[in-house]
Amino acid sequence: MSPSRPRARKAATGAELVLGTEDASLLDIVDNVLNKGVVLSGDLTIALANVDLIYARLSVLLCAADRVLPPDQRSSAQKAPAHRRPPPLGRPPTAP
Amino acid sequence: MRGMLCVYALVSPSRKTPGVTGVRGERLRRISFQRVDVIVGQMASPPKPTGVAVRRYDTVMRTLGDRFPAILPARFGTCVVDVEELAFIVKTRQASFVKSLRLVRNRVQMTVRIFSPQPRASEGRRLPGRDGGRRGGTEVAREGRRSGAQYLRERAEIARYLPGSEPIRAAVKKWVKAERIERHEGQRFAGSIFHLVARSAVRPYHRALERAAMAADVTTIISGPWPPYAFADWNG
Numbered sequence: 001m002s003p004s005r006p007r008a009r010k011a012a013t014g015a016e017l018v019l020g021t022e023d024a025s026l027l028d029i030v031d032n033v034l035n036k037g038v039v040l041s042g043d044l045t046i047a048l049a050n051v052d053l054i055y056a057r058l059s060v061l062l063c064a065a066d067r068v069l070p071p072d073q074r075s076s077a078q079k080a081p082a083h084r085r086p087p088p089l090g091r092p093p094t095a096p
Numbered sequence: 097m098r099g100m101l102c103v104y105a106l107v108s109p110s111r112k113t114p115g116v117t118g119v120r121g122e123r124l125r126r127i128s129f130q131r132v133d134v135i136v137g138q139m140a141s142p143p144k145p146t147g148v149a150v151r152r153y154d155t156v157m158r159t160l161g162d163r164f165p166a167i168l169p170a171r172f173g174t175c176v177v178d179v180e181e182l183a184f185i186v187k188t189r190q191a192s193f194v195k196s197l198r199l200v201r202n203r204v205q206m207t208v209r210i211f212s213p214q215p216r217a218s219e220g221r222r223l224p225g226r227d228g229g230r231r232g233g234t235e236v237a238r239e240g241r242r243s244g245a246q247y248l249r250e251r252a253e254i255a256r257y258l259p260g261s262e263p264i265r266a267a268v269k270k271w272v273k274a275e276r277i278e279r280h281e282g283q284r285f286a287g288s289i290f291h292l293v294a295r296s297a298v299r300p301y302h303r304a305l306e307r308a309a310m311a312a313d314v315t316t317i318i319s320g321p322w323p324p325y326a327f328a329d330w331n332g
Binding site: 030 | 172
């Protein structure tokens with residue numbers, strides 16, 4: 001895949017006024033390299049009818065717990081007793 | 097130096113070495129996961145997007161594209177902390193990566209920039225869609241019979257409308273595996289078309305597109321072949 005110079009038509013004087021050949025090449029490189037390509041993070045895109053509706057960054061939530069919580073909080077979270085858990089939705093919290 | 101892993105590309109499983117050094121001259125290596133391999137380089141910090149660096153990145157991507165038949169270029173500067181994080185990301189998105197690798201296998205990207213012959217006025221012209229885009233939102237809402245999905249599909253079709261592009265796209269349709277359109281709001285620069293084309297079809301595609309552009313008197317700049325940047329993370 002050798003590099004190819006952008007080939008403007010002879011009649012494309014309007015485009016050449018907008019961009020020289022060198023500038024057009026750098027524009028393509030910048031557009032490709034900085035604006036396209038795979039973005040690796042825990043992102044979730046929910047699409048409907050091929051239209052992206054919701055773009056939710058889940059990179060923090062999807063990380064493993066040991067990468068998010070410090071060791072002391074991890075151990076206390078694992079040991080949380082049942083009676084300290086919040087009540088189910090729809091029920092008011094009971095008085096202590 | 098621990099640093100971080102700079103991700104260059106995702107490729108189909110292979111035994112080949114990358115065969116090229118990275119943006120900072122660092123050695124690149126291939127990390128294999130179940131159905132996707134990842135080309136990475138070790139760096140102390142993410143690379144800065146200078147002119148030299150982005151050109152070098154494109155050169156690296158072209159070399160990788162010559163060695164690996166299916167490649168998904170990563171966006172410049174994509175870095176992860178370590179292999180564990182990379183494994184987590186690849187695992188959660190493996191299905192879509194495998195699908196994309198299948199799409200781009202032995203194919204390259206051609207880019208067509210389209211320019212308007214004269215400064216464009218506001219979009220009062222007829223747009224595609226059942227109503228040509230003339231009806232307003234209130235009228236559409238009153239109709240009520242159109243489903244939400246249908247409405248969104250029609251709006252997506254409008255977003256893909258690029259004036260002057262129809263004869264060009266029709267002329268090369270038989271070589272195009274996938275197409276992506278970006279409209280621009282500039283007065284002269286109408287938009288960009290990205291075509292995914294088989295490597296072997298680049299020359300006939302190019303000839304046909306040039307002929308169609310001249311016949312339609314549409315100003316274009318055609319470039320490529322490029323690695324399939326525009327289809328690496330594309331939902332179609």
